[in-house]
Amino acid sequence: MDLDRVDEIIDNHRGEASSVIQVMLDIQTEMSWLPREALTRVNERLGVPLSRVRHIATFYKAFSLVPKGRHQVHVCLGTACHVRGAPRVLDTVEELIGLKPGETDLDLKFSLETVNCLGCCALGPVIEIDGKTHGNVSTGKTEDVLSGYE
Amino acid sequence: MTPLRTPEELAAYRQRLADDRPADRPCVSICAGAGCLASGAGEVIAAFETELAARGLEADVDTRGTGCPGFCQRGPVVVLHPEGTCYLQVKPEDVPEIVTSSIQGGQVVTRLLYEDPVTGERAVHENDIPFYRHQERTLLEHNIRIDSRSIDDYLAIGGYSALEKALFDMGPEEVLEEVKKSNIRGRGGAGFPAGRKWEGSRNAKDEPRYVIVNADEGDPGAFMDRALLEGNPHSILEGLIIGGYTIGAREGYVYVRQEYPLAVTNVTLAIRQAEEYGLLGEDILGSGFDFRVMVHKGAGAFVCGESTALMTSLEGRVGEPRPKYVRSNVKGLWGKPTVLNNVETWANVPLIVNRGADWFTGIGTEGSTGTKIFSLVGKIVNTGLVEVPMGMPLKDIIYEIGGGIPGGKKFKAVQTGGPSGGCLPEELLHLEVGFDELTEAGSMMGSGGMIVMDEDNCMVDVARYFIDFLTEESCGKCVPCREGLRQMHRILSNICEGKGREGDIETLEDLSEVAMEASLCALGKSAPNPFLSTLRYFRDEYEAHITEKRCPALSCKALVSYYIDPDKCRGCLICMKKCPSQGIEGVRKQIHVIDQEKCDACGVCFEVCPSRYDAVVKISGEPVPDPLPEEERMIVKVAGDE
Amino acid sequence: MSDLRMRIDGREVTATEGMSVLEAARGAGISIPTLCYHEALEPHGGCRLCIVELDFGDWTQLVVSCVYPARADLVVRTRSEKIDRLRRTILELLLAHAPDSEPLRELAEEYGADRNRFEQEASFCIHCGLCVRYCAEVKKKDAIGFIDRGIRKEIAFLPEIAARECEDCKECFPLCPTSYLQAAWVLLDAQAFGA
Structure with missing residues (x-):
């Protein structure tokens, strides 16, 4: 845990209490989760009560209190994808990688999340893996999309 | 860049830009919006750069990754300037031919032009394509013309001239009058008149005052704000600065969701550029007006699109709404007068200032002036962003611009207004889209999502989907929303799973009343809309689910069954191999049978069965026919089979 | 502070500037049910039970x-x-959530509420937030807070602060309209400090 880096992030936001969410987002982006020591540091440096830091960390969807897998699988459940069959695609993904949304497997290979709209509605249903968008995914095609990630 | 200190310096700089870039200079514009990037626009841009460099043309022809022009369905979209030739679904391998034929040879590559699906006619320019022809694109038209990361591009098309006009020719009172006269209503949801909101803040005694861009676009299936932020961030910034000037604010915020990383990057860059140019910061263009803008990233909570929750979030707290008995334009961020408007509202401000309120009210209807961008998605031929004058009938948007329903399917409903909007049936397709018209019909304008559904979509499932979404996104502060939606979701799920009971509809109606009347914020108050509107127009579907355990759209998984029609199955093994539950018995050249015990109705067999056989049948509310006895499953060879 | 005259349930009531309608009513001895209100705390507006109707002549709100x-x-x-x-x-x-809560049962009787109308939930917290707000606003300890949102929202102690502060305080316990708070404490006590 690099607490110096956390301090730098806090300094970048001039240590203002109102920037607590921005600070936590930067930590999340950098470390892909929010380690406990980092949150304690945020609490100490910004003077924001730990209870509030913890509520923020669990209220907003961007934050994770556990480490994430090497490959982030995002299944879009936006309305356009939904009406084009995304729930069935999600079922198939869950079956294939053995995870429910919000879960990460033990060897930290995949993390599965659902998202509300990726803005690529023309391509729905859409799965995004590590930032790469796979469009027009049907249940039959899901396996092909997921293969090739190690 | 030394900051521009006077309007004259700005004018001189703008002139220099014009001299440097003659109108006839060749330029390749490639949409680099999210949809086109997902379809491979990044590779197309790279291919153009490589190809032009290889032919020594890079000094004469510009390549520009631009914002989204809206036609996501046919992306990546490429437009060649100055001719305005529009190529669709361009692939990297098409690039050498485009350079040779069009850029060097002045010829059109016909196969890449839009082809009318009915007449087969080709369209050379954007405006010849029906998708664009019926639109009125005052906001989106610039997206394909500018590199969104270049303030010079924005200045070259007249950017920041409205700010200059506001600061030096008009003054705050006149700007306010113009905005009020334009009668522009908020594009984010409630449709509150922006001018009145501004006036309330300007007249509030308290200081400091704040202006905020609400770019926490969270409606699933809506991405118009994203397109504007990514494609033309300076237009929003210019609107915001004018707003700040008008109400007497010195600080503004852009609250943008972090799920839009490109939007965050582009708007942050735009702010830095505007500061460098002296268009933001102290004493803007020598006017004496100081203004600065901060970016705040939203951390993923739909409820933060609600104004008080957004402000709470800006203050560094969880985004729980506050009671609104004193309006936020009087008591908002940090308890101070705050004007919060949506991205699209702010983007309209420079147009209103430049072209005048009369021009603006000349577009649209009396109650709903101007244009509105809709994101037209779902079961529609042309998915994309469409900007139309308010008052255009739904059917024109869906059929003339959207090209109708794909696959010969029948239209069932269009859902407008985001998760807490409503579903409108076929008999309301004549409805003219406007704030009041949509509300009267039980839906709303919202931020402009328009999701088209066909006969395969179950309206109970759609209601369940939205209530599920809102339950997930409820902040949990007040009981009617948190507990009411929890129960509504449970009942709707039960109905979709065939566990609906007599009295469920009445309970849902009771819960709807409590949510609408007693919830703390707009999320809860409008949450029952998806249920109420589908009940109003599709009550028979609810009743079929509850009393007959039948899903008329053959959509609800728990209520559908699949079987293989023995007369059609050719024993090809495809469905058997693809079935994730190993639920299909069969050997080559024998009729396959679905084991109903193992089947979890995923529908893969239905999807993969070759269309020439079409042997998998989907049913609901009726018993599955008994399978053939094993000894009768051998397929007798039919003449013509391979 | 000027006096305001208003009418509640047909009675003339005097209130002071800065008061809420609820406080004005209570001051005049008119009872309005609440579950998340406490005079020592900032109003929360969460339970919504104290909903009333304003009559503006032509319209009501x-x-x-x-x-x-x-x-x-x-x-x-x-x-x-x-x-x-x-x-x-x-x-x-x-x-x-809390079918056996005394204050809820009394109100249920008054308003004819059916305690079995909806399926029972696992947690008997009703999210009035009295404990959380009391600990933050009055005690200034922040030993208990909310986590998560929506239907997953819960109260939770912060073990490191609770271990230090709570044993001798427990002033929030009697505020809880259900007995959930005690249950949460017992659980924490068992897990964190070894009962």
């Missing part, structure tokens, strides 16, 4: 009285068929 500011000449109704119906459903929703 439902507002939540604990957060609605008292104003001169307001005409307030604290009971009506509609208000009672809303309160009844709210109570039924809460009874799904």
